[in-house]
Amino acid sequence: MKRRDFLGGALLGGVALVATTPLLGQDSTQATPGAGPATGNTSNLFDMNQTAAKTVRRPPKRDAVASMSPEQRDALEHDIRCQCGCTLDVYTCRTTDFSCQVSPAMHRDVMSLVEGGYPAREILDAFVDTYGERALMAPRKQGFNLAGYLAPFAVLALGAAGLVFVLRGMQRRSVAVKAATDAPVAPLATDDEMARLDAAIKRDV
Amino acid sequence: MILVGELALWVALLMAAWSAVASFSGGALGRDDLVTSGRRGLYATWAMVTLASIGLWTALLTHDFSLKYVASNTAANMPKVYVFAAFWGGQAGSMLFWSLILASYSAIAIWSVREKSRDLAPWAAGTLAAILLFFIATTCFKANPYDRLSFIPVDGRGMNPQLQNPGMAIHPPNLYLGYVATAIPFAFAIAALVTRKLDAEWLSIVRRWSLVSWFFLTIGITLGMWWAYVELGWSGYWAWDPVENASLLPWLTGTAFLHSIMIQEKRGMLRKWNVVLVVTTFLLAIFGTFLTRSGIIESVHSFAQSPVGVWFGAFFFTILAATIYFVATRLRDLEAKAELESMVSREAAFLYNNLVLVGIAFSVLWGTLFPVLSEWVRGSKITVGPPFFNTVNVPLGLLLLALTGIGPLIAWRKASTANLKRQFVVPVIVGLGTGALLLAMGMRNFHALVAYTLAGFVSGTIGQEFYKGIGARRVIHGEGVLPAAFRLVARNRRRYGGYIVHAGIVILFSAFAGLAFKKDYDLQLKAGETKELVDPLGHHWKFISQGVSTSETLNRFVTAVGLEVTRDGVPQGIVTSEKRQHFDSNKQPQFEPSTEVGIRTSAALDLYVVLAGVRNETAELRISFNPLVVWVWIGGLVMAIGGLIVMWPQTERRRAPSGYVATLAPATREPAVVR
Numbered sequence: 001m002k003r004r005d006f007l008g009g010a011l012l013g014g015v016a017l018v019a020t021t022p023l024l025g026q027d028s029t030q031a032t033p034g035a036g037p038a039t040g041n042t043s044n045l046f047d048m049n050q051t052a053a054k055t056v057r058r059p060p061k062r063d064a065v066a067s068m069s070p071e072q073r074d075a076l077e078h079d080i081r082c083q084c085g086c087t088l089d090v091y092t093c094r095t096t097d098f099s100c101q102v103s104p105a106m107h108r109d110v111m112s113l114v115e116g117g118y119p120a121r122e123i124l125d126a127f128v129d130t131y132g133e134r135a136l137m138a139p140r141k142q143g144f145n146l147a148g149y150l151a152p153f154a155v156l157a158l159g160a161a162g163l164v165f166v167l168r169g170m171q172r173r174s175v176a177v178k179a180a181t182d183a184p185v186a187p188l189a190t191d192d193e194m195a196r197l198d199a200a201i202k203r204d205v
Numbered sequence: 206m207i208l209v210g211e212l213a214l215w216v217a218l219l220m221a222a223w224s225a226v227a228s229f230s231g232g233a234l235g236r237d238d239l240v241t242s243g244r245r246g247l248y249a250t251w252a253m254v255t256l257a258s259i260g261l262w263t264a265l266l267t268h269d270f271s272l273k274y275v276a277s278n279t280a281a282n283m284p285k286v287y288v289f290a291a292f293w294g295g296q297a298g299s300m301l302f303w304s305l306i307l308a309s310y311s312a313i314a315i316w317s318v319r320e321k322s323r324d325l326a327p328w329a330a331g332t333l334a335a336i337l338l339f340f341i342a343t344t345c346f347k348a349n350p351y352d353r354l355s356f357i358p359v360d361g362r363g364m365n366p367q368l369q370n371p372g373m374a375i376h377p378p379n380l381y382l383g384y385v386a387t388a389i390p391f392a393f394a395i396a397a398l399v400t401r402k403l404d405a406e407w408l409s410i411v412r413r414w415s416l417v418s419w420f421f422l423t424i425g426i427t428l429g430m431w432w433a434y435v436e437l438g439w440s441g442y443w444a445w446d447p448v449e450n451a452s453l454l455p456w457l458t459g460t461a462f463l464h465s466i467m468i469q470e471k472r473g474m475l476r477k478w479n480v481v482l483v484v485t486t487f488l489l490a491i492f493g494t495f496l497t498r499s500g501i502i503e504s505v506h507s508f509a510q511s512p513v514g515v516w517f518g519a520f521f522f523t524i525l526a527a528t529i530y531f532v533a534t535r536l537r538d539l540e541a542k543a544e545l546e547s548m549v550s551r552e553a554a555f556l557y558n559n560l561v562l563v564g565i566a567f568s569v570l571w572g573t574l575f576p577v578l579s580e581w582v583r584g585s586k587i588t589v590g591p592p593f594f595n596t597v598n599v600p601l602g603l604l605l606l607a608l609t610g611i612g613p614l615i616a617w618r619k620a621s622t623a624n625l626k627r628q629f630v631v632p633v634i635v636g637l638g639t640g641a642l643l644l645a646m647g648m649r650n651f652h653a654l655v656a657y658t659l660a661g662f663v664s665g666t667i668g669q670e671f672y673k674g675i676g677a678r679r680v681i682h683g684e685g686v687l688p689a690a691f692r693l694v695a696r697n698r699r700r701y702g703g704y705i706v707h708a709g710i711v712i713l714f715s716a717f718a719g720l721a722f723k724k725d726y727d728l729q730l731k732a733g734e735t736k737e738l739v740d741p742l743g744h745h746w747k748f749i750s751q752g753v754s755t756s757e758t759l760n761r762f763v764t765a766v767g768l769e770v771t772r773d774g775v776p777q778g779i780v781t782s783e784k785r786q787h788f789d790s791n792k793q794p795q796f797e798p799s800t801e802v803g804i805r806t807s808a809a810l811d812l813y814v815v816l817a818g819v820r821n822e823t824a825e826l827r828i829s830f831n832p833l834v835v836w837v838w839i840g841g842l843v844m845a846i847g848g849l850i851v852m853w854p855q856t857e858r859r860r861a862p863s864g865y866v867a868t869l870a871p872a873t874r875e876p877a878v879v880r
Contacts, residue, residue, distance in 0.1 A: 074725070081588050087446060088439055089590070095727055095817050095827035096438045099798050133585055138592035139575075144583055148575045152568030152597050159560050167548055167556070174544035 052083035053105035056130045057112055064117030076120050077110055080127055081137050089137050207269060210260010211351040214301070217253035217308075218341045220246050224334035232327030232399070240327045247315055247330055250337055251308040258305045261298060261350050265291055271357045274298055274350040280363035281790050282760040287364055290374040293381065294364055296498070297350035300513065302378075304340045306385040311337060314389045314414065322406055328396035329389075336388050339520050347513045360790045366761070366799040369787075372432025376425055380452055383422030384490040387455055389414035391487035391524075394480055398531040401538045403476060411483055412466050415459055416852035418486070422456045423848060427841025438800035438815045440725065440829040442837060445594040450573045451493025454566050458486045461562040464555045464612075471617065472552060473542025477532070478559070480539060484528045489566070491521050496573065547619035554612040561605045568597045603655055606714050609707050610636075610663035613670055631669050636662025656718035660711045667704045667711070674701070694850060702850030709844030712836050719810075719833030728826045730766075740830040742809060747771045748828070751779065753819050762786045766816050766824040770805065780805050782816035782826070806835050 068076065077091035084102035086093050090110065094103035106127075113123045127135040139145035224246030231239030261274070265288050270276040278291040278298070287294075293302040311333040318326050344350070367373075390411040397407035429452065430442035443449060462482035468475050495517035532539075545552055572589050579587045614628040639661025640654055648654055671690065674697070678689035694701040722741040730736060732752030739745055751767035764784045770777040783801035788794050803814035813829040 074727075079592065081590065087444065087588075087590070091725075092439045092441075095725070096440075096800060096815055099818070133587045135588075137588055137590035138596070139579070139587045139589065144579065145587070148572070148579070148589065148593065149597065151571055152564065152601070155567050155571075156560070156564040156601070159564060163556060163560055164548075167545055167553060170545040171548065174546045177544065 049083070049085050050101045052085070053102045054130050056106070056109040056126050058116055058118060058122075058126055060116035061118065064115065067114050067117050067119050072120075073110060073114050076123065077107065079124065079137050080106065080110070081135055082106060083131060083135070206263040207260050207267075207272075207351075210257045210263065213253040213256035213260065214341070214345060214349075214351065217250050217257060217304070218338070218345055220250040220253055221334050221338040221341055224250055225331050225338055228327045228331030228334055232331060240330075243327060243330050243334065244315055244319060247308075247334055247337075248312050250334065250341075251312040254301070254304050254308040254337075254341070258292070258301060261301060262289065262292060264351075265289065268361070270359075270361050271353050272350065273352045273354050276354060276358050276361040278361070278364055280361040280760070280795075282360075283363060284369070284759065286371075286374055287369045290368075291364055293377050294368055294373075295350075296513070297344065297348040297352070299377070299381075300340065300344040300348045301350055302381060303385060304337065304344060306381055307333070307337050307340060307388060310385060310389055310414075311392075314392075314410075318410060322410070324400050324402055325393060325396040325407055325410075328399045329392040332392035332395045333388060336392070339516075343513050343516050347516055363760075363787065363789060363795050366785060366787045366796055367436050370432060370436045372428055372436060376428035376432050378425075379421050379428055380425030383418050383420070383425050384452075384455065384494070386414055386418035386421060387459065387487040387490045390418070390483045394483045395528070395531060398480065398535050398538075401535060403480075403535075403538055405470070408466065408469060408479075412463070412470075413852065415462055415466070415483070415486070416848065419456065419459045419463060420845060420848040420852060422452065422459065423841060424845050426452050426456060427838065427845070430841070431838055434834065435802060435804065436799075438802050440723075440813050440815065440827070440831060441720075442834070445569075445572070445589075445591050447573050448493075448497050450569050451489075451496055453569055454489040454493055455486045457562050457566040457569070458482055458489060461559045461566075462486060464562075465559050468552050468555055474545065474552065475556075476542075477536065477539040480532060482559075484532070488521065488525060488528075489570075491517065491524070495521055549615060549620045549625070551612065551615050551617040551620075554608065554615050558605070558608045558612055561601060561608060565598060565601045565605065568601060569594070572597065599652055602714070602717075603652070603659060606656065606659045606663060606710070609710055610659065610666040613666055613704070613707075628669075632662050632665030635665030635668075636660075650721045653718040653721040656714055660715045660718075663707060663711045667708050670704055671701070698850050698853055698855060702847050702853075705847030705850060706844050707847075709840045709842075709847055712840035712843055716833040716836035716840055719836070720831065722832050724830045726828045728828060729823050730768075730826060731823050738828060738830075740810060740812075741832055744772050745774075746812070747774075750824060753822060753824055760787055760789075762788065764816070764819055766819075766826070768803070768814060768826075770812065777805060777812075780812065780814050782814045784816050784818065808835060809833070811835065 074091050077094075078089045080090045082088050082090050082093035082100065082103040083106070084093065084100050086100065088096065088103075090103045090106045093100055094107050109127075110123060113126060118126070124136065133139060139148060141149055224243050226243075227239045227246055228243030231237070231241075231243055263269075264272050264275050265279055266285070268275065268279065268281050268288075274295060274297050275291075278295040279288050283291075291298065293299045311330070315326060315330045315333065318329070322329075393407050393410050393414075397403045426449075429449065433444070434440075434442040459482075462479060465475050465479055465482060469479050495514060498514050498517060547553065572594050575589050575593075576587050579585070610632055614625075614632065616624050636658050640658030643654060643657055648657075671693070674693045675686060675689045678684055678693055679686070682689070682692075684692065694705075724739075724741050726738050728736050728748070730748070730750035732750055735747060735749045737745060737747050747770070749769040751769060754765050754767070756763045756765070762785070764786075765781050767779045767781045770780050780803040782803040784798050785801060786794050786798045787796055800815055800817075803812075803816075805812040809832065811829075811831040811834045813831050815827045815829075817825045817827055819825065
């Protein structure tokens with residue numbers, strides 16, 4: 001690559017960087033939810049937002065019975081994110097930190113929906129309706145989110161294809177060179193040299 | 206001393222700037238006087254940064270609350286060890302800590318090559334001084350630990366209680382030692398690219414420092430997992446938090462480099478790829494810092510809304526552009542000296558290993574950034590948590606584990622069918638035997654079964670390599686098993702140290718797979734009440750509550766619950782979990798209450814007791830049975846020991862093979878010779 005080509009590319013990159021800088025600035029102001037008046041000089045670890053809980057209730061279904069066992073409900077709570085800012089799921093947060101008022105509130109909502117006869121999928125839908133998709137510990141495998149799940153494998157597959165392509169090329173060149181250099185050559189080493197080599201190898205093992 | 210430290214920080218800024226200018230000018234103009242001055246400027250920078258650090262430590266330990274940093278991160282009643290550790294507990298202090306480590310590393314690296322690498326040293330010194338300049342400038346202008354308050358508070362805010370843990374005191378320094386060490390290989394890569402001297406000299410320096418980085422990152426990551434496990438109380442050690450991911454990224458690419466460098470050393474191949482990996486590792490260390498200090502990513506660890514993020518972003522793109530320029534304009538100098546002869550060879554296996562390691566690094570980076578991308582594209586926030594990362598990374602991790610066992614079994618250059626059969630038969634039998642045994646014992650979890658089968662396979666590979674090596678020594682030298690094993694490792698540190706690292710990986714993956722069988726229980730227990738639970742191995746545990754107690758100690762109120770524990774009727778002692786409310790010198794509560802977990806460790810599983818809270822004299826508890834957790838720490842330790850063996854310097858006498866050099870014939874150049 002010539003210096004001029006590089007500088008041209010760098011100029012384009014610079015323009016792109018300038019274009020994305022406002023995005024960085026914008027995002028940096030909406031950092032950790034619940035982060036209080038933290039300054040850059042404070043210790044890390046988050047500040048809890050105790051007011052983040054919203055009500056997620058639905059009327060019970062007709063002749064409702066509990067839609068799942070307590071174990072299944074706990075497993076479901078592993079898929080719902082506590083909104084206090086801890087990044088834990090509801091089950092883990094409520095059983096770890098009694099001072100959090102958000103995860104117990106979300107747990108009560110889950111219990112209410114379970115007792116109202118709602119299956120897991122509908123309970124998750126209810127939380128997504130209220131909090132948005134960030135109520136889930138992982139994005140659903142649909143729409144744009146599929147790019148998130150598939151990109152690593154696609155990149156790996158592309159990398160593998162590229163690697164095989166490069167290796168095949170190298171292998172072909174190697175065979176061609178070997179054929180060209182396969183002419184008879186003088187003995188590679190004398191018997192004395194081979195004996196000394198054997199001794200050196202034994203010493204190094 | 207505090208004033209001296211503050212002044213020293215500004216002098217360090219000037220020294221670093223001078224060192225960069227003098228070193229680059231000296232290198233470009235071929236003037237030894239400038240080169241020497243630049244080098245001495247680097248030493249002076251180190252001296253000044255050290256003084257600045259001593260000044261800050263003095264301010265912390267003497268509780269000089271006129272400094273905003275001291276008042277924000279410490280309190281008068283904090284234990285001294287955590288006051289000392291507060292140096293790296295906050296944003297500004299950690300920036301100075303980076304500078305201290307970088308200045309120390311730079312001085313050592315440049316001093317050690319000042320005579321040997323006269324061509325590379327000026328450019329490496331200049332690059333390191335420029336990086337140092339960035340860190341010191343960011344510290345001075347955007348996160349200065351010497352910033353003063355307009356008033357002097359009676360006491361400081363204190364440190365988050367969860368940071369007041371021995372793990373927190375030692376794991377960040379190890380991570381920093383690992384992150385910062387990536388700058389040395391980067392600097393020498395830039396020096397080699399600038400001077401077009403991309404031979405064995407830069408490779409040897411880069412390999413040594415890459416090992417240093419890998420070693421400290423391994424220890425730092427393991428200690429970080431341990432801290433999270435014993436301190437945070439959520440019963441796990443890895444949450445795929447962006448800060449955790451940021452530490453994993455350079456470790457992954459650094460590991461890839463330490464494999465692929467062997468191919469360049471032995472065959473002169475992968476020269477471009479190795480430069481890319483060295484540079485990527487450093488860039489990822491910087492990018493991780495940018496991520497966690499810019500506030501762009503949500504993390505429990507993040508230094509929220511920090512002003513240094515934009516500086517790190519600009520720095521990242523600057524070094525990215527500079528590196529792309531140098532690599533793009535030196536592609537011819539990076540041509541391979543040999544060609545691959547077979548797709549079934551050790552070289553090819555290392556490349557497959559590189560592909561998977563870099564693939565995992567990509568998937569971790571992608572998952573970390575996906576919330577930002579999703580918000581940018583769709584305008585809605587999402588969470589990318591453990592379920593996402595486990596879905597994507599478990600298959601890739603298992604593939605990596607398989608390659609860990611396959612690579613050492615394949616011959617260099619070209620493996621014959623007979624060779625493959627001979628090498629693979631024992632490891633495959635061990636692997637399949639392990640899987641069949643576990644299946645027969647009732648294990649039905651698919652991922653765990655695959656993990657243990659592969660762990661058996663890799664163990665078979667490692668065992669076979671040691672068996673053959675020890676056997677050869679016993680036949681040739683007539684040694685006993687233990688002396689033969691010791692000398693085998695001592696004389697082939699790189700190879701057998703590497704196998705010990707692989708053994709650590711096997712232990713780690715086995716421990717990770719154990720979590721598939723984790724069991725959690727919620728309990729409410731009043732004093733004297735009893736509860737019986739069954740662990741994943743079928744043992745019956747009985748818990749008798751000793752009641753809730755309260756006390757005051759050091760800088761905290763403590764609420765504790767003691768449980769008398771028996772397993773299958775055998776007493777296991779008392780397990781205690783605490784809730785701590787820290788207070789300041791005026792006994793005013795500070796921070797949210799924190800949890801002290803009660804842990805009873807055995808080789809098979811951990812009993813993990815968390816006091817979530819107390820309501821009406823009733824303790825609300827979570828009791829978890831976490832299988833094989835202790836093996837995570839042991840695996841990390843084994844990996845670190847293996848790394849230490851690999852990087853332990855070998856004496857010249859042993860390294861030089863007595864005047865004989867068996868040269869593998871590069872396929873493109875000349876036939877094999879023995880000279």
